[in-house]
Structures are given as structure tokens and as C-alpha cells.
Amino acid sequence: MSKLETKTWQGVRAEVQRRIRSRAWKPGDAIPFEADLAREFGCARATVNRALRDLAEAGLLERKRRSGTRVALHPTGRxxxxxxxxxxxxxxxxxxxxxxxxxxxxxxxxxxxxxxxxxxxxxxxxxxxxxxxxxxxxxxxxxxxxxxxxxxxxxxxxxxxxxxxxxxxxxxxxxxxxxxxxxxxxxxxxxxxxxxxxxxxxxxxxxxxxxxxxxxxxxxxxxxxxxxxxxxxxx
Missing domain, CATH: 3.40.1410.10 (Chorismate lyase-like)
Incomplete structure (x- = not known):
């Protein structure tokens, strides 16, 4: 995915979701920090944060303070x-x-x-x-x-x-x-x-x-x- 496509939080969400579904990031895996993803995608950290929050609400990610964000072991609601x-x-x-x-x-x-x-x-x-x-x-x-x-x-x-x-x-x-x-x-x-x-x-x-x-x-x-x-x- 190009940097242009990940300038929006929807684009970041789509790319993160793709990595989860393709098992590039497997259930239980810790994903990169928001700052690292922002540098990779060429967008603001707030954009990454919005995308990850949306995926957490959908049950695909688990976010815990101080322990980072992981791919959910048991995705919910589907x-x-x-x-x-x-x-x-x-x-x-x-x-x-x-x-x-x-x-x-x-x-x-x-x-x-x-x-x-x-x-x-x-x-x-x-x-x-x-x-x-x-x-x-x-x-x-x-x-x-x-x-x-x-x-x-x-x-x-x-x-x-x-x-x-x-x-x-x-x-x-x-x-x-x-x-x-x-x-x-x-x-x-x-x-x-x-x-x-x-x-x-x-x-x-x-x-x-x-x-x-x-x-x-x-x-x-x-x-x-x-x-x-x-x-x-x-x-």
C-alpha cells in the first residue's frame, strides 16, 4: 500500500486489517508501536491511533495501557x-x-x-x-x-x-x-x-x-x- 493510501485513518485501518487477515500478524502477536506505524505509513500518529481504536472496537485488536496492542486471540462479534x-x-x-x-x-x-x-x-x-x-x-x-x-x-x-x-x-x-x-x-x-x-x-x-x-x-x-x-x- 502506498503512503498516499495510508494518509487517512480508513487507509491505515484497511492495511492493518489486511495484515491480520493474511496472517502476516497472527493472533496474539504484538503489532508495531503507533509511532513506528506512523513513520512507515507516512501519516500522523493520531491517524494511526484512530485506525487502531476502530479495529479494537471491532474486536480484531486488544489494546492495553503499557503492554501495547496485540492481534486478538479470539476476535469478537463475528x-x-x-x-x-x-x-x-x-x-x-x-x-x-x-x-x-x-x-x-x-x-x-x-x-x-x-x-x-x-x-x-x-x-x-x-x-x-x-x-x-x-x-x-x-x-x-x-x-x-x-x-x-x-x-x-x-x-x-x-x-x-x-x-x-x-x-x-x-x-x-x-x-x-x-x-x-x-x-x-x-x-x-x-x-x-x-x-x-x-x-x-x-x-x-x-x-x-x-x-x-x-x-x-x-x-x-x-x-x-x-x-x-x-x-x-x-x-
């Missing part, structure tokens, strides 16, 4: 739907986790992916299809598209042993995410992978993420029977 690590989700349920890479290719994005990533064209993206198992039963079919313009390493990443779900969570931050939940009839390929009858209603999650306005990934997660989605709200 619903949180985590992006789960599927492996840990299975293991937390006391089940044995299994993973199989079904395919990886550079393909032209289909219309639902183009729309989901808010793209203007059907660019060639890294397309990965993988199956997650729980106690050797199909658990989640991961049908993922990754934009190599935003994530160059995805083109050469080895997804044969580590899922793109896990690889992205470890390596690529995001600043925005959108999620859609629906039931879709299983097509022949999905039915075969999840071991269900063709046409069976499948719990389906479509999720897209962006980093600073650039599309990162679009994934369609198709779930096996008895899957439960959990979310939490901190007050």
Missing part, C-alpha cells in the same frame, strides 16, 4: 467458519485417515469455476482431484482448481502424498473467502469415488479464496454419508 484440514478432521473423530491423488492436470476452467473465482475468462488452471478416506471409507472428494498466476508453485507441487487442502493451508495465505453449501446429485464419477448410487444427493461445499483481490483457488468438496459441518461463534 461468526467463524473455519477452513478445515481434512486429515485432522478425520483423525479428531478417532478414524484412520487415507488419501489418494486421482488426477492432476492443467485444464481450462469450466463455467462454474470461472464464476466462482470471479474470473473474466476460462484460463488454464491447475486441476487436482483427490479422495480423502476415513477408516478406508470414502469421506470427501476434493475437486480443486488453483490459479498458477497467484500460486506458481502449485504447478510443480507433489500432491501424491499431501493433499492440496493441506498444502494450501500450510503455504498460501488468503484475505477473502466465500462459501456456498448445497446438495447436488452424484454424477457417475462422483458416485464411483464416494461409493454411492448415481443421482444420490451429495452434501457439496463450493469455496473460493482470494489474496489481495487475486483468485487463489476454487474447490468443490463432495462429502460421503453422515458428514457434519461445524461452525463456532465467539461473542
Amino acid at each position: 461468526a467463524v467458519l473455519d477452513i478445515p484440514l481434512i486429515r485432522k478432521e478425520v483423525e479428531a473423530a478417532g478414524q484412520a485417515y487415507g488419501y489418494e491423488l486421482l488426477s492432476k492436470a492443467l485444464d481450462a476452467a469450466p463455467p462454474h469455476v470461472v464464476a466462482g473465482m470471479e474470473r473474466s475468462d476460462a484460463a488454464h488452471l491447475v486441476h487436482v482431484v483427490a479422495l480423502h478416506r476415513a477408516d478406508e471409507r470414502p469421506h470427501v472428494l476434493e475437486d480443486r482448481w488453483i490459479d498458477p498466476a497467484s500460486v506458481p508453485d502449485a504447478a510443480t507441487a507433489d500432491f501424491s502424498t499431501k493433499s492440496p487442502n493441506e498444502w494450501l493451508l500450510e503455504n498460501v495465505p488468503f484475505t477473502r473467502s466465500e462459501l456456498a453449501i448445497r446438495a447436488l446429485p452424484a454424477d457417475p464419477d462422483t458416485a464411483g469415488s464416494l461409493d454411492v448410487a448415481e443421482g444420490t444427493a451429495i452434501l457439496t461445499l463450493d469455496r473460493a479464496t482470494w489474496l489481495e483481490g487475486r483468485p487463489v483457488t476454487f474447490v468443490r468438496l463432495l462429502h460421503g454419508a453422515d458428514h457434519v459441518i461445524r461452525s463456532s461463534v465467539t461473542a
Whole structure:
């Protein structure tokens, strides 16, 4: 962000919020002093103070006299739907986790992916299809598209042993995410992978993420029977 954009308290707030959301500043981290931020952004200290007060009121920061300002460990007043690590989700349920890479290719994005990533064209993206198992039963079919313009390493990443779900969570931050939940009839390929009858209603999650306005990934997660989605709200 340029100094011109951070001359106002709204601009400073936007940049601080970006650093929090991208995990450049992680929960519990102490952030720089107001005077240091003012020098970095080229603005008055009062401008920084106004921005930090606003973020503290929104629950993203914790401000204490003499101990400075930290990123809130538990941001308040907002619903949180985590992006789960599927492996840990299975293991937390006391089940044995299994993973199989079904395919990886550079393909032209289909219309639902183009729309989901808010793209203007059907660019060639890294397309990965993988199956997650729980106690050797199909658990989640991961049908993922990754934009190599935003994530160059995805083109050469080895997804044969580590899922793109896990690889992205470890390596690529995001600043925005959108999620859609629906039931879709299983097509022949999905039915075969999840071991269900063709046409069976499948719990389906479509999720897209962006980093600073650039599309990162679009994934369609198709779930096996008895899957439960959990979310939490901190007050």
C-alpha cells in the first residue's frame, strides 16, 4: 500500500486489517508501536491511533495501557467458519485417515469455476482431484482448481502424498473467502469415488479464496454419508 493510501485513518485501518487477515500478524502477536506505524505509513500518529481504536472496537485488536496492542486471540462479534484440514478432521473423530491423488492436470476452467473465482475468462488452471478416506471409507472428494498466476508453485507441487487442502493451508495465505453449501446429485464419477448410487444427493461445499483481490483457488468438496459441518461463534 502506498503512503498516499495510508494518509487517512480508513487507509491505515484497511492495511492493518489486511495484515491480520493474511496472517502476516497472527493472533496474539504484538503489532508495531503507533509511532513506528506512523513513520512507515507516512501519516500522523493520531491517524494511526484512530485506525487502531476502530479495529479494537471491532474486536480484531486488544489494546492495553503499557503492554501495547496485540492481534486478538479470539476476535469478537463475528461468526467463524473455519477452513478445515481434512486429515485432522478425520483423525479428531478417532478414524484412520487415507488419501489418494486421482488426477492432476492443467485444464481450462469450466463455467462454474470461472464464476466462482470471479474470473473474466476460462484460463488454464491447475486441476487436482483427490479422495480423502476415513477408516478406508470414502469421506470427501476434493475437486480443486488453483490459479498458477497467484500460486506458481502449485504447478510443480507433489500432491501424491499431501493433499492440496493441506498444502494450501500450510503455504498460501488468503484475505477473502466465500462459501456456498448445497446438495447436488452424484454424477457417475462422483458416485464411483464416494461409493454411492448415481443421482444420490451429495452434501457439496463450493469455496473460493482470494489474496489481495487475486483468485487463489476454487474447490468443490463432495462429502460421503453422515458428514457434519461445524461452525463456532465467539461473542
